[in-house]
Amino acid sequence: MIILRNSEELKTWIERHRSSGKTIGFVPTMGALHEGHISLVRQSKLENDVTIVSVFVNPTQFNNPEDLKKYPRTEEADGQLLEQAGVEVVFFPTVETIYPEGQKSTHFNFQGIENQMEGKFRPGHFDGVATVVQKFFEIVQPDRAYFGEKDFQQLRIIQELVKQKRLPLQIVPVAIMRESDGLAMSSRNTRLSQDMRKEAPNIYQILQKAKVFLEDHSVEETKEFVSEAFSKTKLKLEYFEIADESTLESVSTNSDSRKIRGFIAVFADDIRLIDNISLN
């Protein structure tokens, strides 16, 4: 595995491999890697000749400066995990490499997807995500790029970005990886106190119960059920929404044929965790 920090060197490496007919799989990450990221790498390795992983904590997608400051950074361990996983190149750019003209996001319009849920609670977040991902796509020009379904709204935003900009690459969604107690894997889990780590599996347990509850209750009743269930835990519910998988607009009934999902954000002390579940 080679480690590159400079985008010109990366472009040269990619050009050499592309001109010999190799396909390129790309996994963008913010580091603090875990099995969830490695599942994206595994998928990429199955489908491409070479896999490139970027590790970059993108400042423009953090609406909360404290969150950016506390975001775990574990470069050495990340490098080791990626080497074991058989990645060909890891790209560790600096902020100046990615934002030579200052840390600014482009403003995007994704037909309203960007304004729902995470977009509402984290203003500017998706502009930051789409800005950095577009920059990475320009540098790497992958054949396929891999995104986890844990950040389902992010995945939809990236699919729209690719459609809007007519980028010649395939976005591959990868299912959520969970700990044995059901907690969705996340870099933020490492920051949970022992007490909150015990509470956190409630998120997926309540989502599963909500799925069953919705079978013979209304959307409104299911939301109340979820809110009440969280009031009995130490977690603080920020939102629970039942939304159309494609538009991410909230639905008020579960009676039609569209695909819907339950989306949730909670606080475990000051650590914000998200998760989602398919509901039909």
Ligand code: PAF
């Ligand atoms: O999901 C993430 O880790 C980040 O949002 C991404 C896609 C790497 C962009 O910074």
